[in-house]
Amino acid sequence: MRKAGALVAGLLLAGIAGPALAAKANDTLVYASDSEPENLSPYHNNLREGVILARNVWDTLLYRDPATGQHQPMLATAWTWVDPVTLDLTIRDGVTFHNGDPLTPEDVAFTFNYVLTPEAKIVTKGNVDWMKSTEVTGPHSVRIHLKAPFPAALEYLSGPTPILPAAYFKKTGLDGFSKAPVGTGPYRIVSVESGRSVKMVRNDKYWPGSPIGRAKIGKLEFRIIPDADSRMAELMTGGVDWIWRVPTDQAEQLKSDPTLTVVSAETMRVGYLQFDVQGRAMENSPIKDVRVRQAIAHAIDRKAMVDNLARGGARVMNALCFIEQFGCTEEGVPTYAYDPAKARTLLKEAGYPNGFDIDLSAYRERDYAEAVIGYLRAVGIRARLNYLRYAAFRDALRAGKTSIGYQTWGSFSINDVSAFTGIYFRGGEEDLARDPTVIADLQAGDTSTDPAIRKAKYAEALKRIGAQAYALPMFSYPSNYAFSADLTFTAQTDEVPRFYAASWKK
DSSP: OOOHHHHHHHHHTTOOOSSOOOHTTTEEEEEESSSOOSSSSSSSOOOOOHHHHHHHHHOOOOOOTTTTTTTSSSOOOOOOEEETEEEEEOOSSSSSTTTBBBOOHHHHHHHHHHHTSGGOOOOGGTTTTTEEEEEEEETTEEEESHHHSOTHHHHHSSSSSSOOHHHHHHHHHHHHHHHOOOOSSSEEEEETTTTTTTEEETTTTTTOOOOTOOOOSSEEEEEEEOOHHHHHHHTTTTTSEEOOOOOHHHHHTTTTTEEEEEEEEEEEEEEEEEEOOOSSSSOOOOOGSHHHHHHHHHOHHHHHHHHHHIIITOBBBSSSOOOTSSSSOTTOOOOOOOOOHHHHHHHHHHOOOOOOOEEEEESSSHHHHHHHHHHHHTTTEEOOOOOOOHHHOOOOHTTOOEEEEEEOGGGGGGGGGGHHHHHHHHTTHHHHHHHOHHHHHHHHHHHHHHHHHHHHHHHHHHHHHTTTTEEEEEEEEEEOOOOTTEEEOOTTTOOOOOOOOOOOOO
16 A cells, blocks of 8 residues: 555544544635745646646636537627637727726737747746737727637637736836736635745626636635645645545545545546657657657556556547547558567667667656556666656756656646647657658647648647657546545636635535
């Protein structure tokens, strides 16, 4: 049994498990996770914890109903395609930012034009680089000019593109904004303590008619607790009300505590190995050889990892996307069955009969990375684990300073393959392969207005990525949530905890 499993068992046996009712009494929902966004500006981090804060603190122009997938008005009350590269939107009147500034079309234009500048240094450019510019066209309207047709535009406008307060942001600058962020959403941030917590209170002036409604719980607190055992102990002794990413064996044990609720749900997040295809991380890198990358793919028993580690509804993925995203397909994509003998044969053919030494970096689920290392060592690949915080991990991959990265991606919860495969293989800073054929296919898929052409181009790109083993998809990630039985909370496949919709039971 893992250390955390022993902790759970010990607390249950001691009879001290079960959260206190203080949080409910003072109307504060405390949730905890292991990672801290490097910057609270929603455009300057791409960590899932940052996405969660963004969805609870900022609003977007459109809203996608998670139940129906339909786009609804949010900060924009209407939108019209003038032509395939011109989108007109009417901006809602009567909305105010948390600091009291009124929302205007100028805020929308400033936000989108700012994030497109090199000076902005946003973290995930693929979320906005389909836009060319935005202009104010009236007292309540804007026009977005696209670089090329982009049928997924509405999906992006309902997700990773929240609106910033222009005057306030210009006054504080990025650093000041991160320390005292301002949005229009259902919660407003009142305290930021780096490395420890972000405290929020309900926005009682939240605009009426919002599709998400007014938050039901008065106060929200995000606590950063890196150690899994500590998070578990805090939940069971009442220090926090909600945690996630609970290992399945501990989740099963927690179900015996009547004061807790445990639920599991598959998410859009997919784990995968990202390879330094160009061999920048080491001289004469074996990873440059496609046979070595294919050997790695055959060396890992992904199904066993799903059955014994991930569990909870996880599925092996063969294409580098989440299978239910528009444009994602496994048809024609190599499957790379677990075959250690074939892996050793490929290594011998590539000139490595005795294997080689290599580095492998990871930033979460250390046990998953260690399992991969065990499989690689079984075929002669001696991998050394470099376990990093996310920002350092991401920067090392981008800079070509690590040979293999155990990566995960949740697509910013965007239900379109452009938000996954396009981010990592369309020639941007995340692209370690820079394959012109793949880039061209993805760009053609992104910009075609014909759904059939989009699917065909994406399929070609996915097949080539798989055949060249530019990356190895592992499996979809389930998430086990554990929280106070006094809390009503609904888990969603898009991996966005909507705390504004949570409530205390009567």
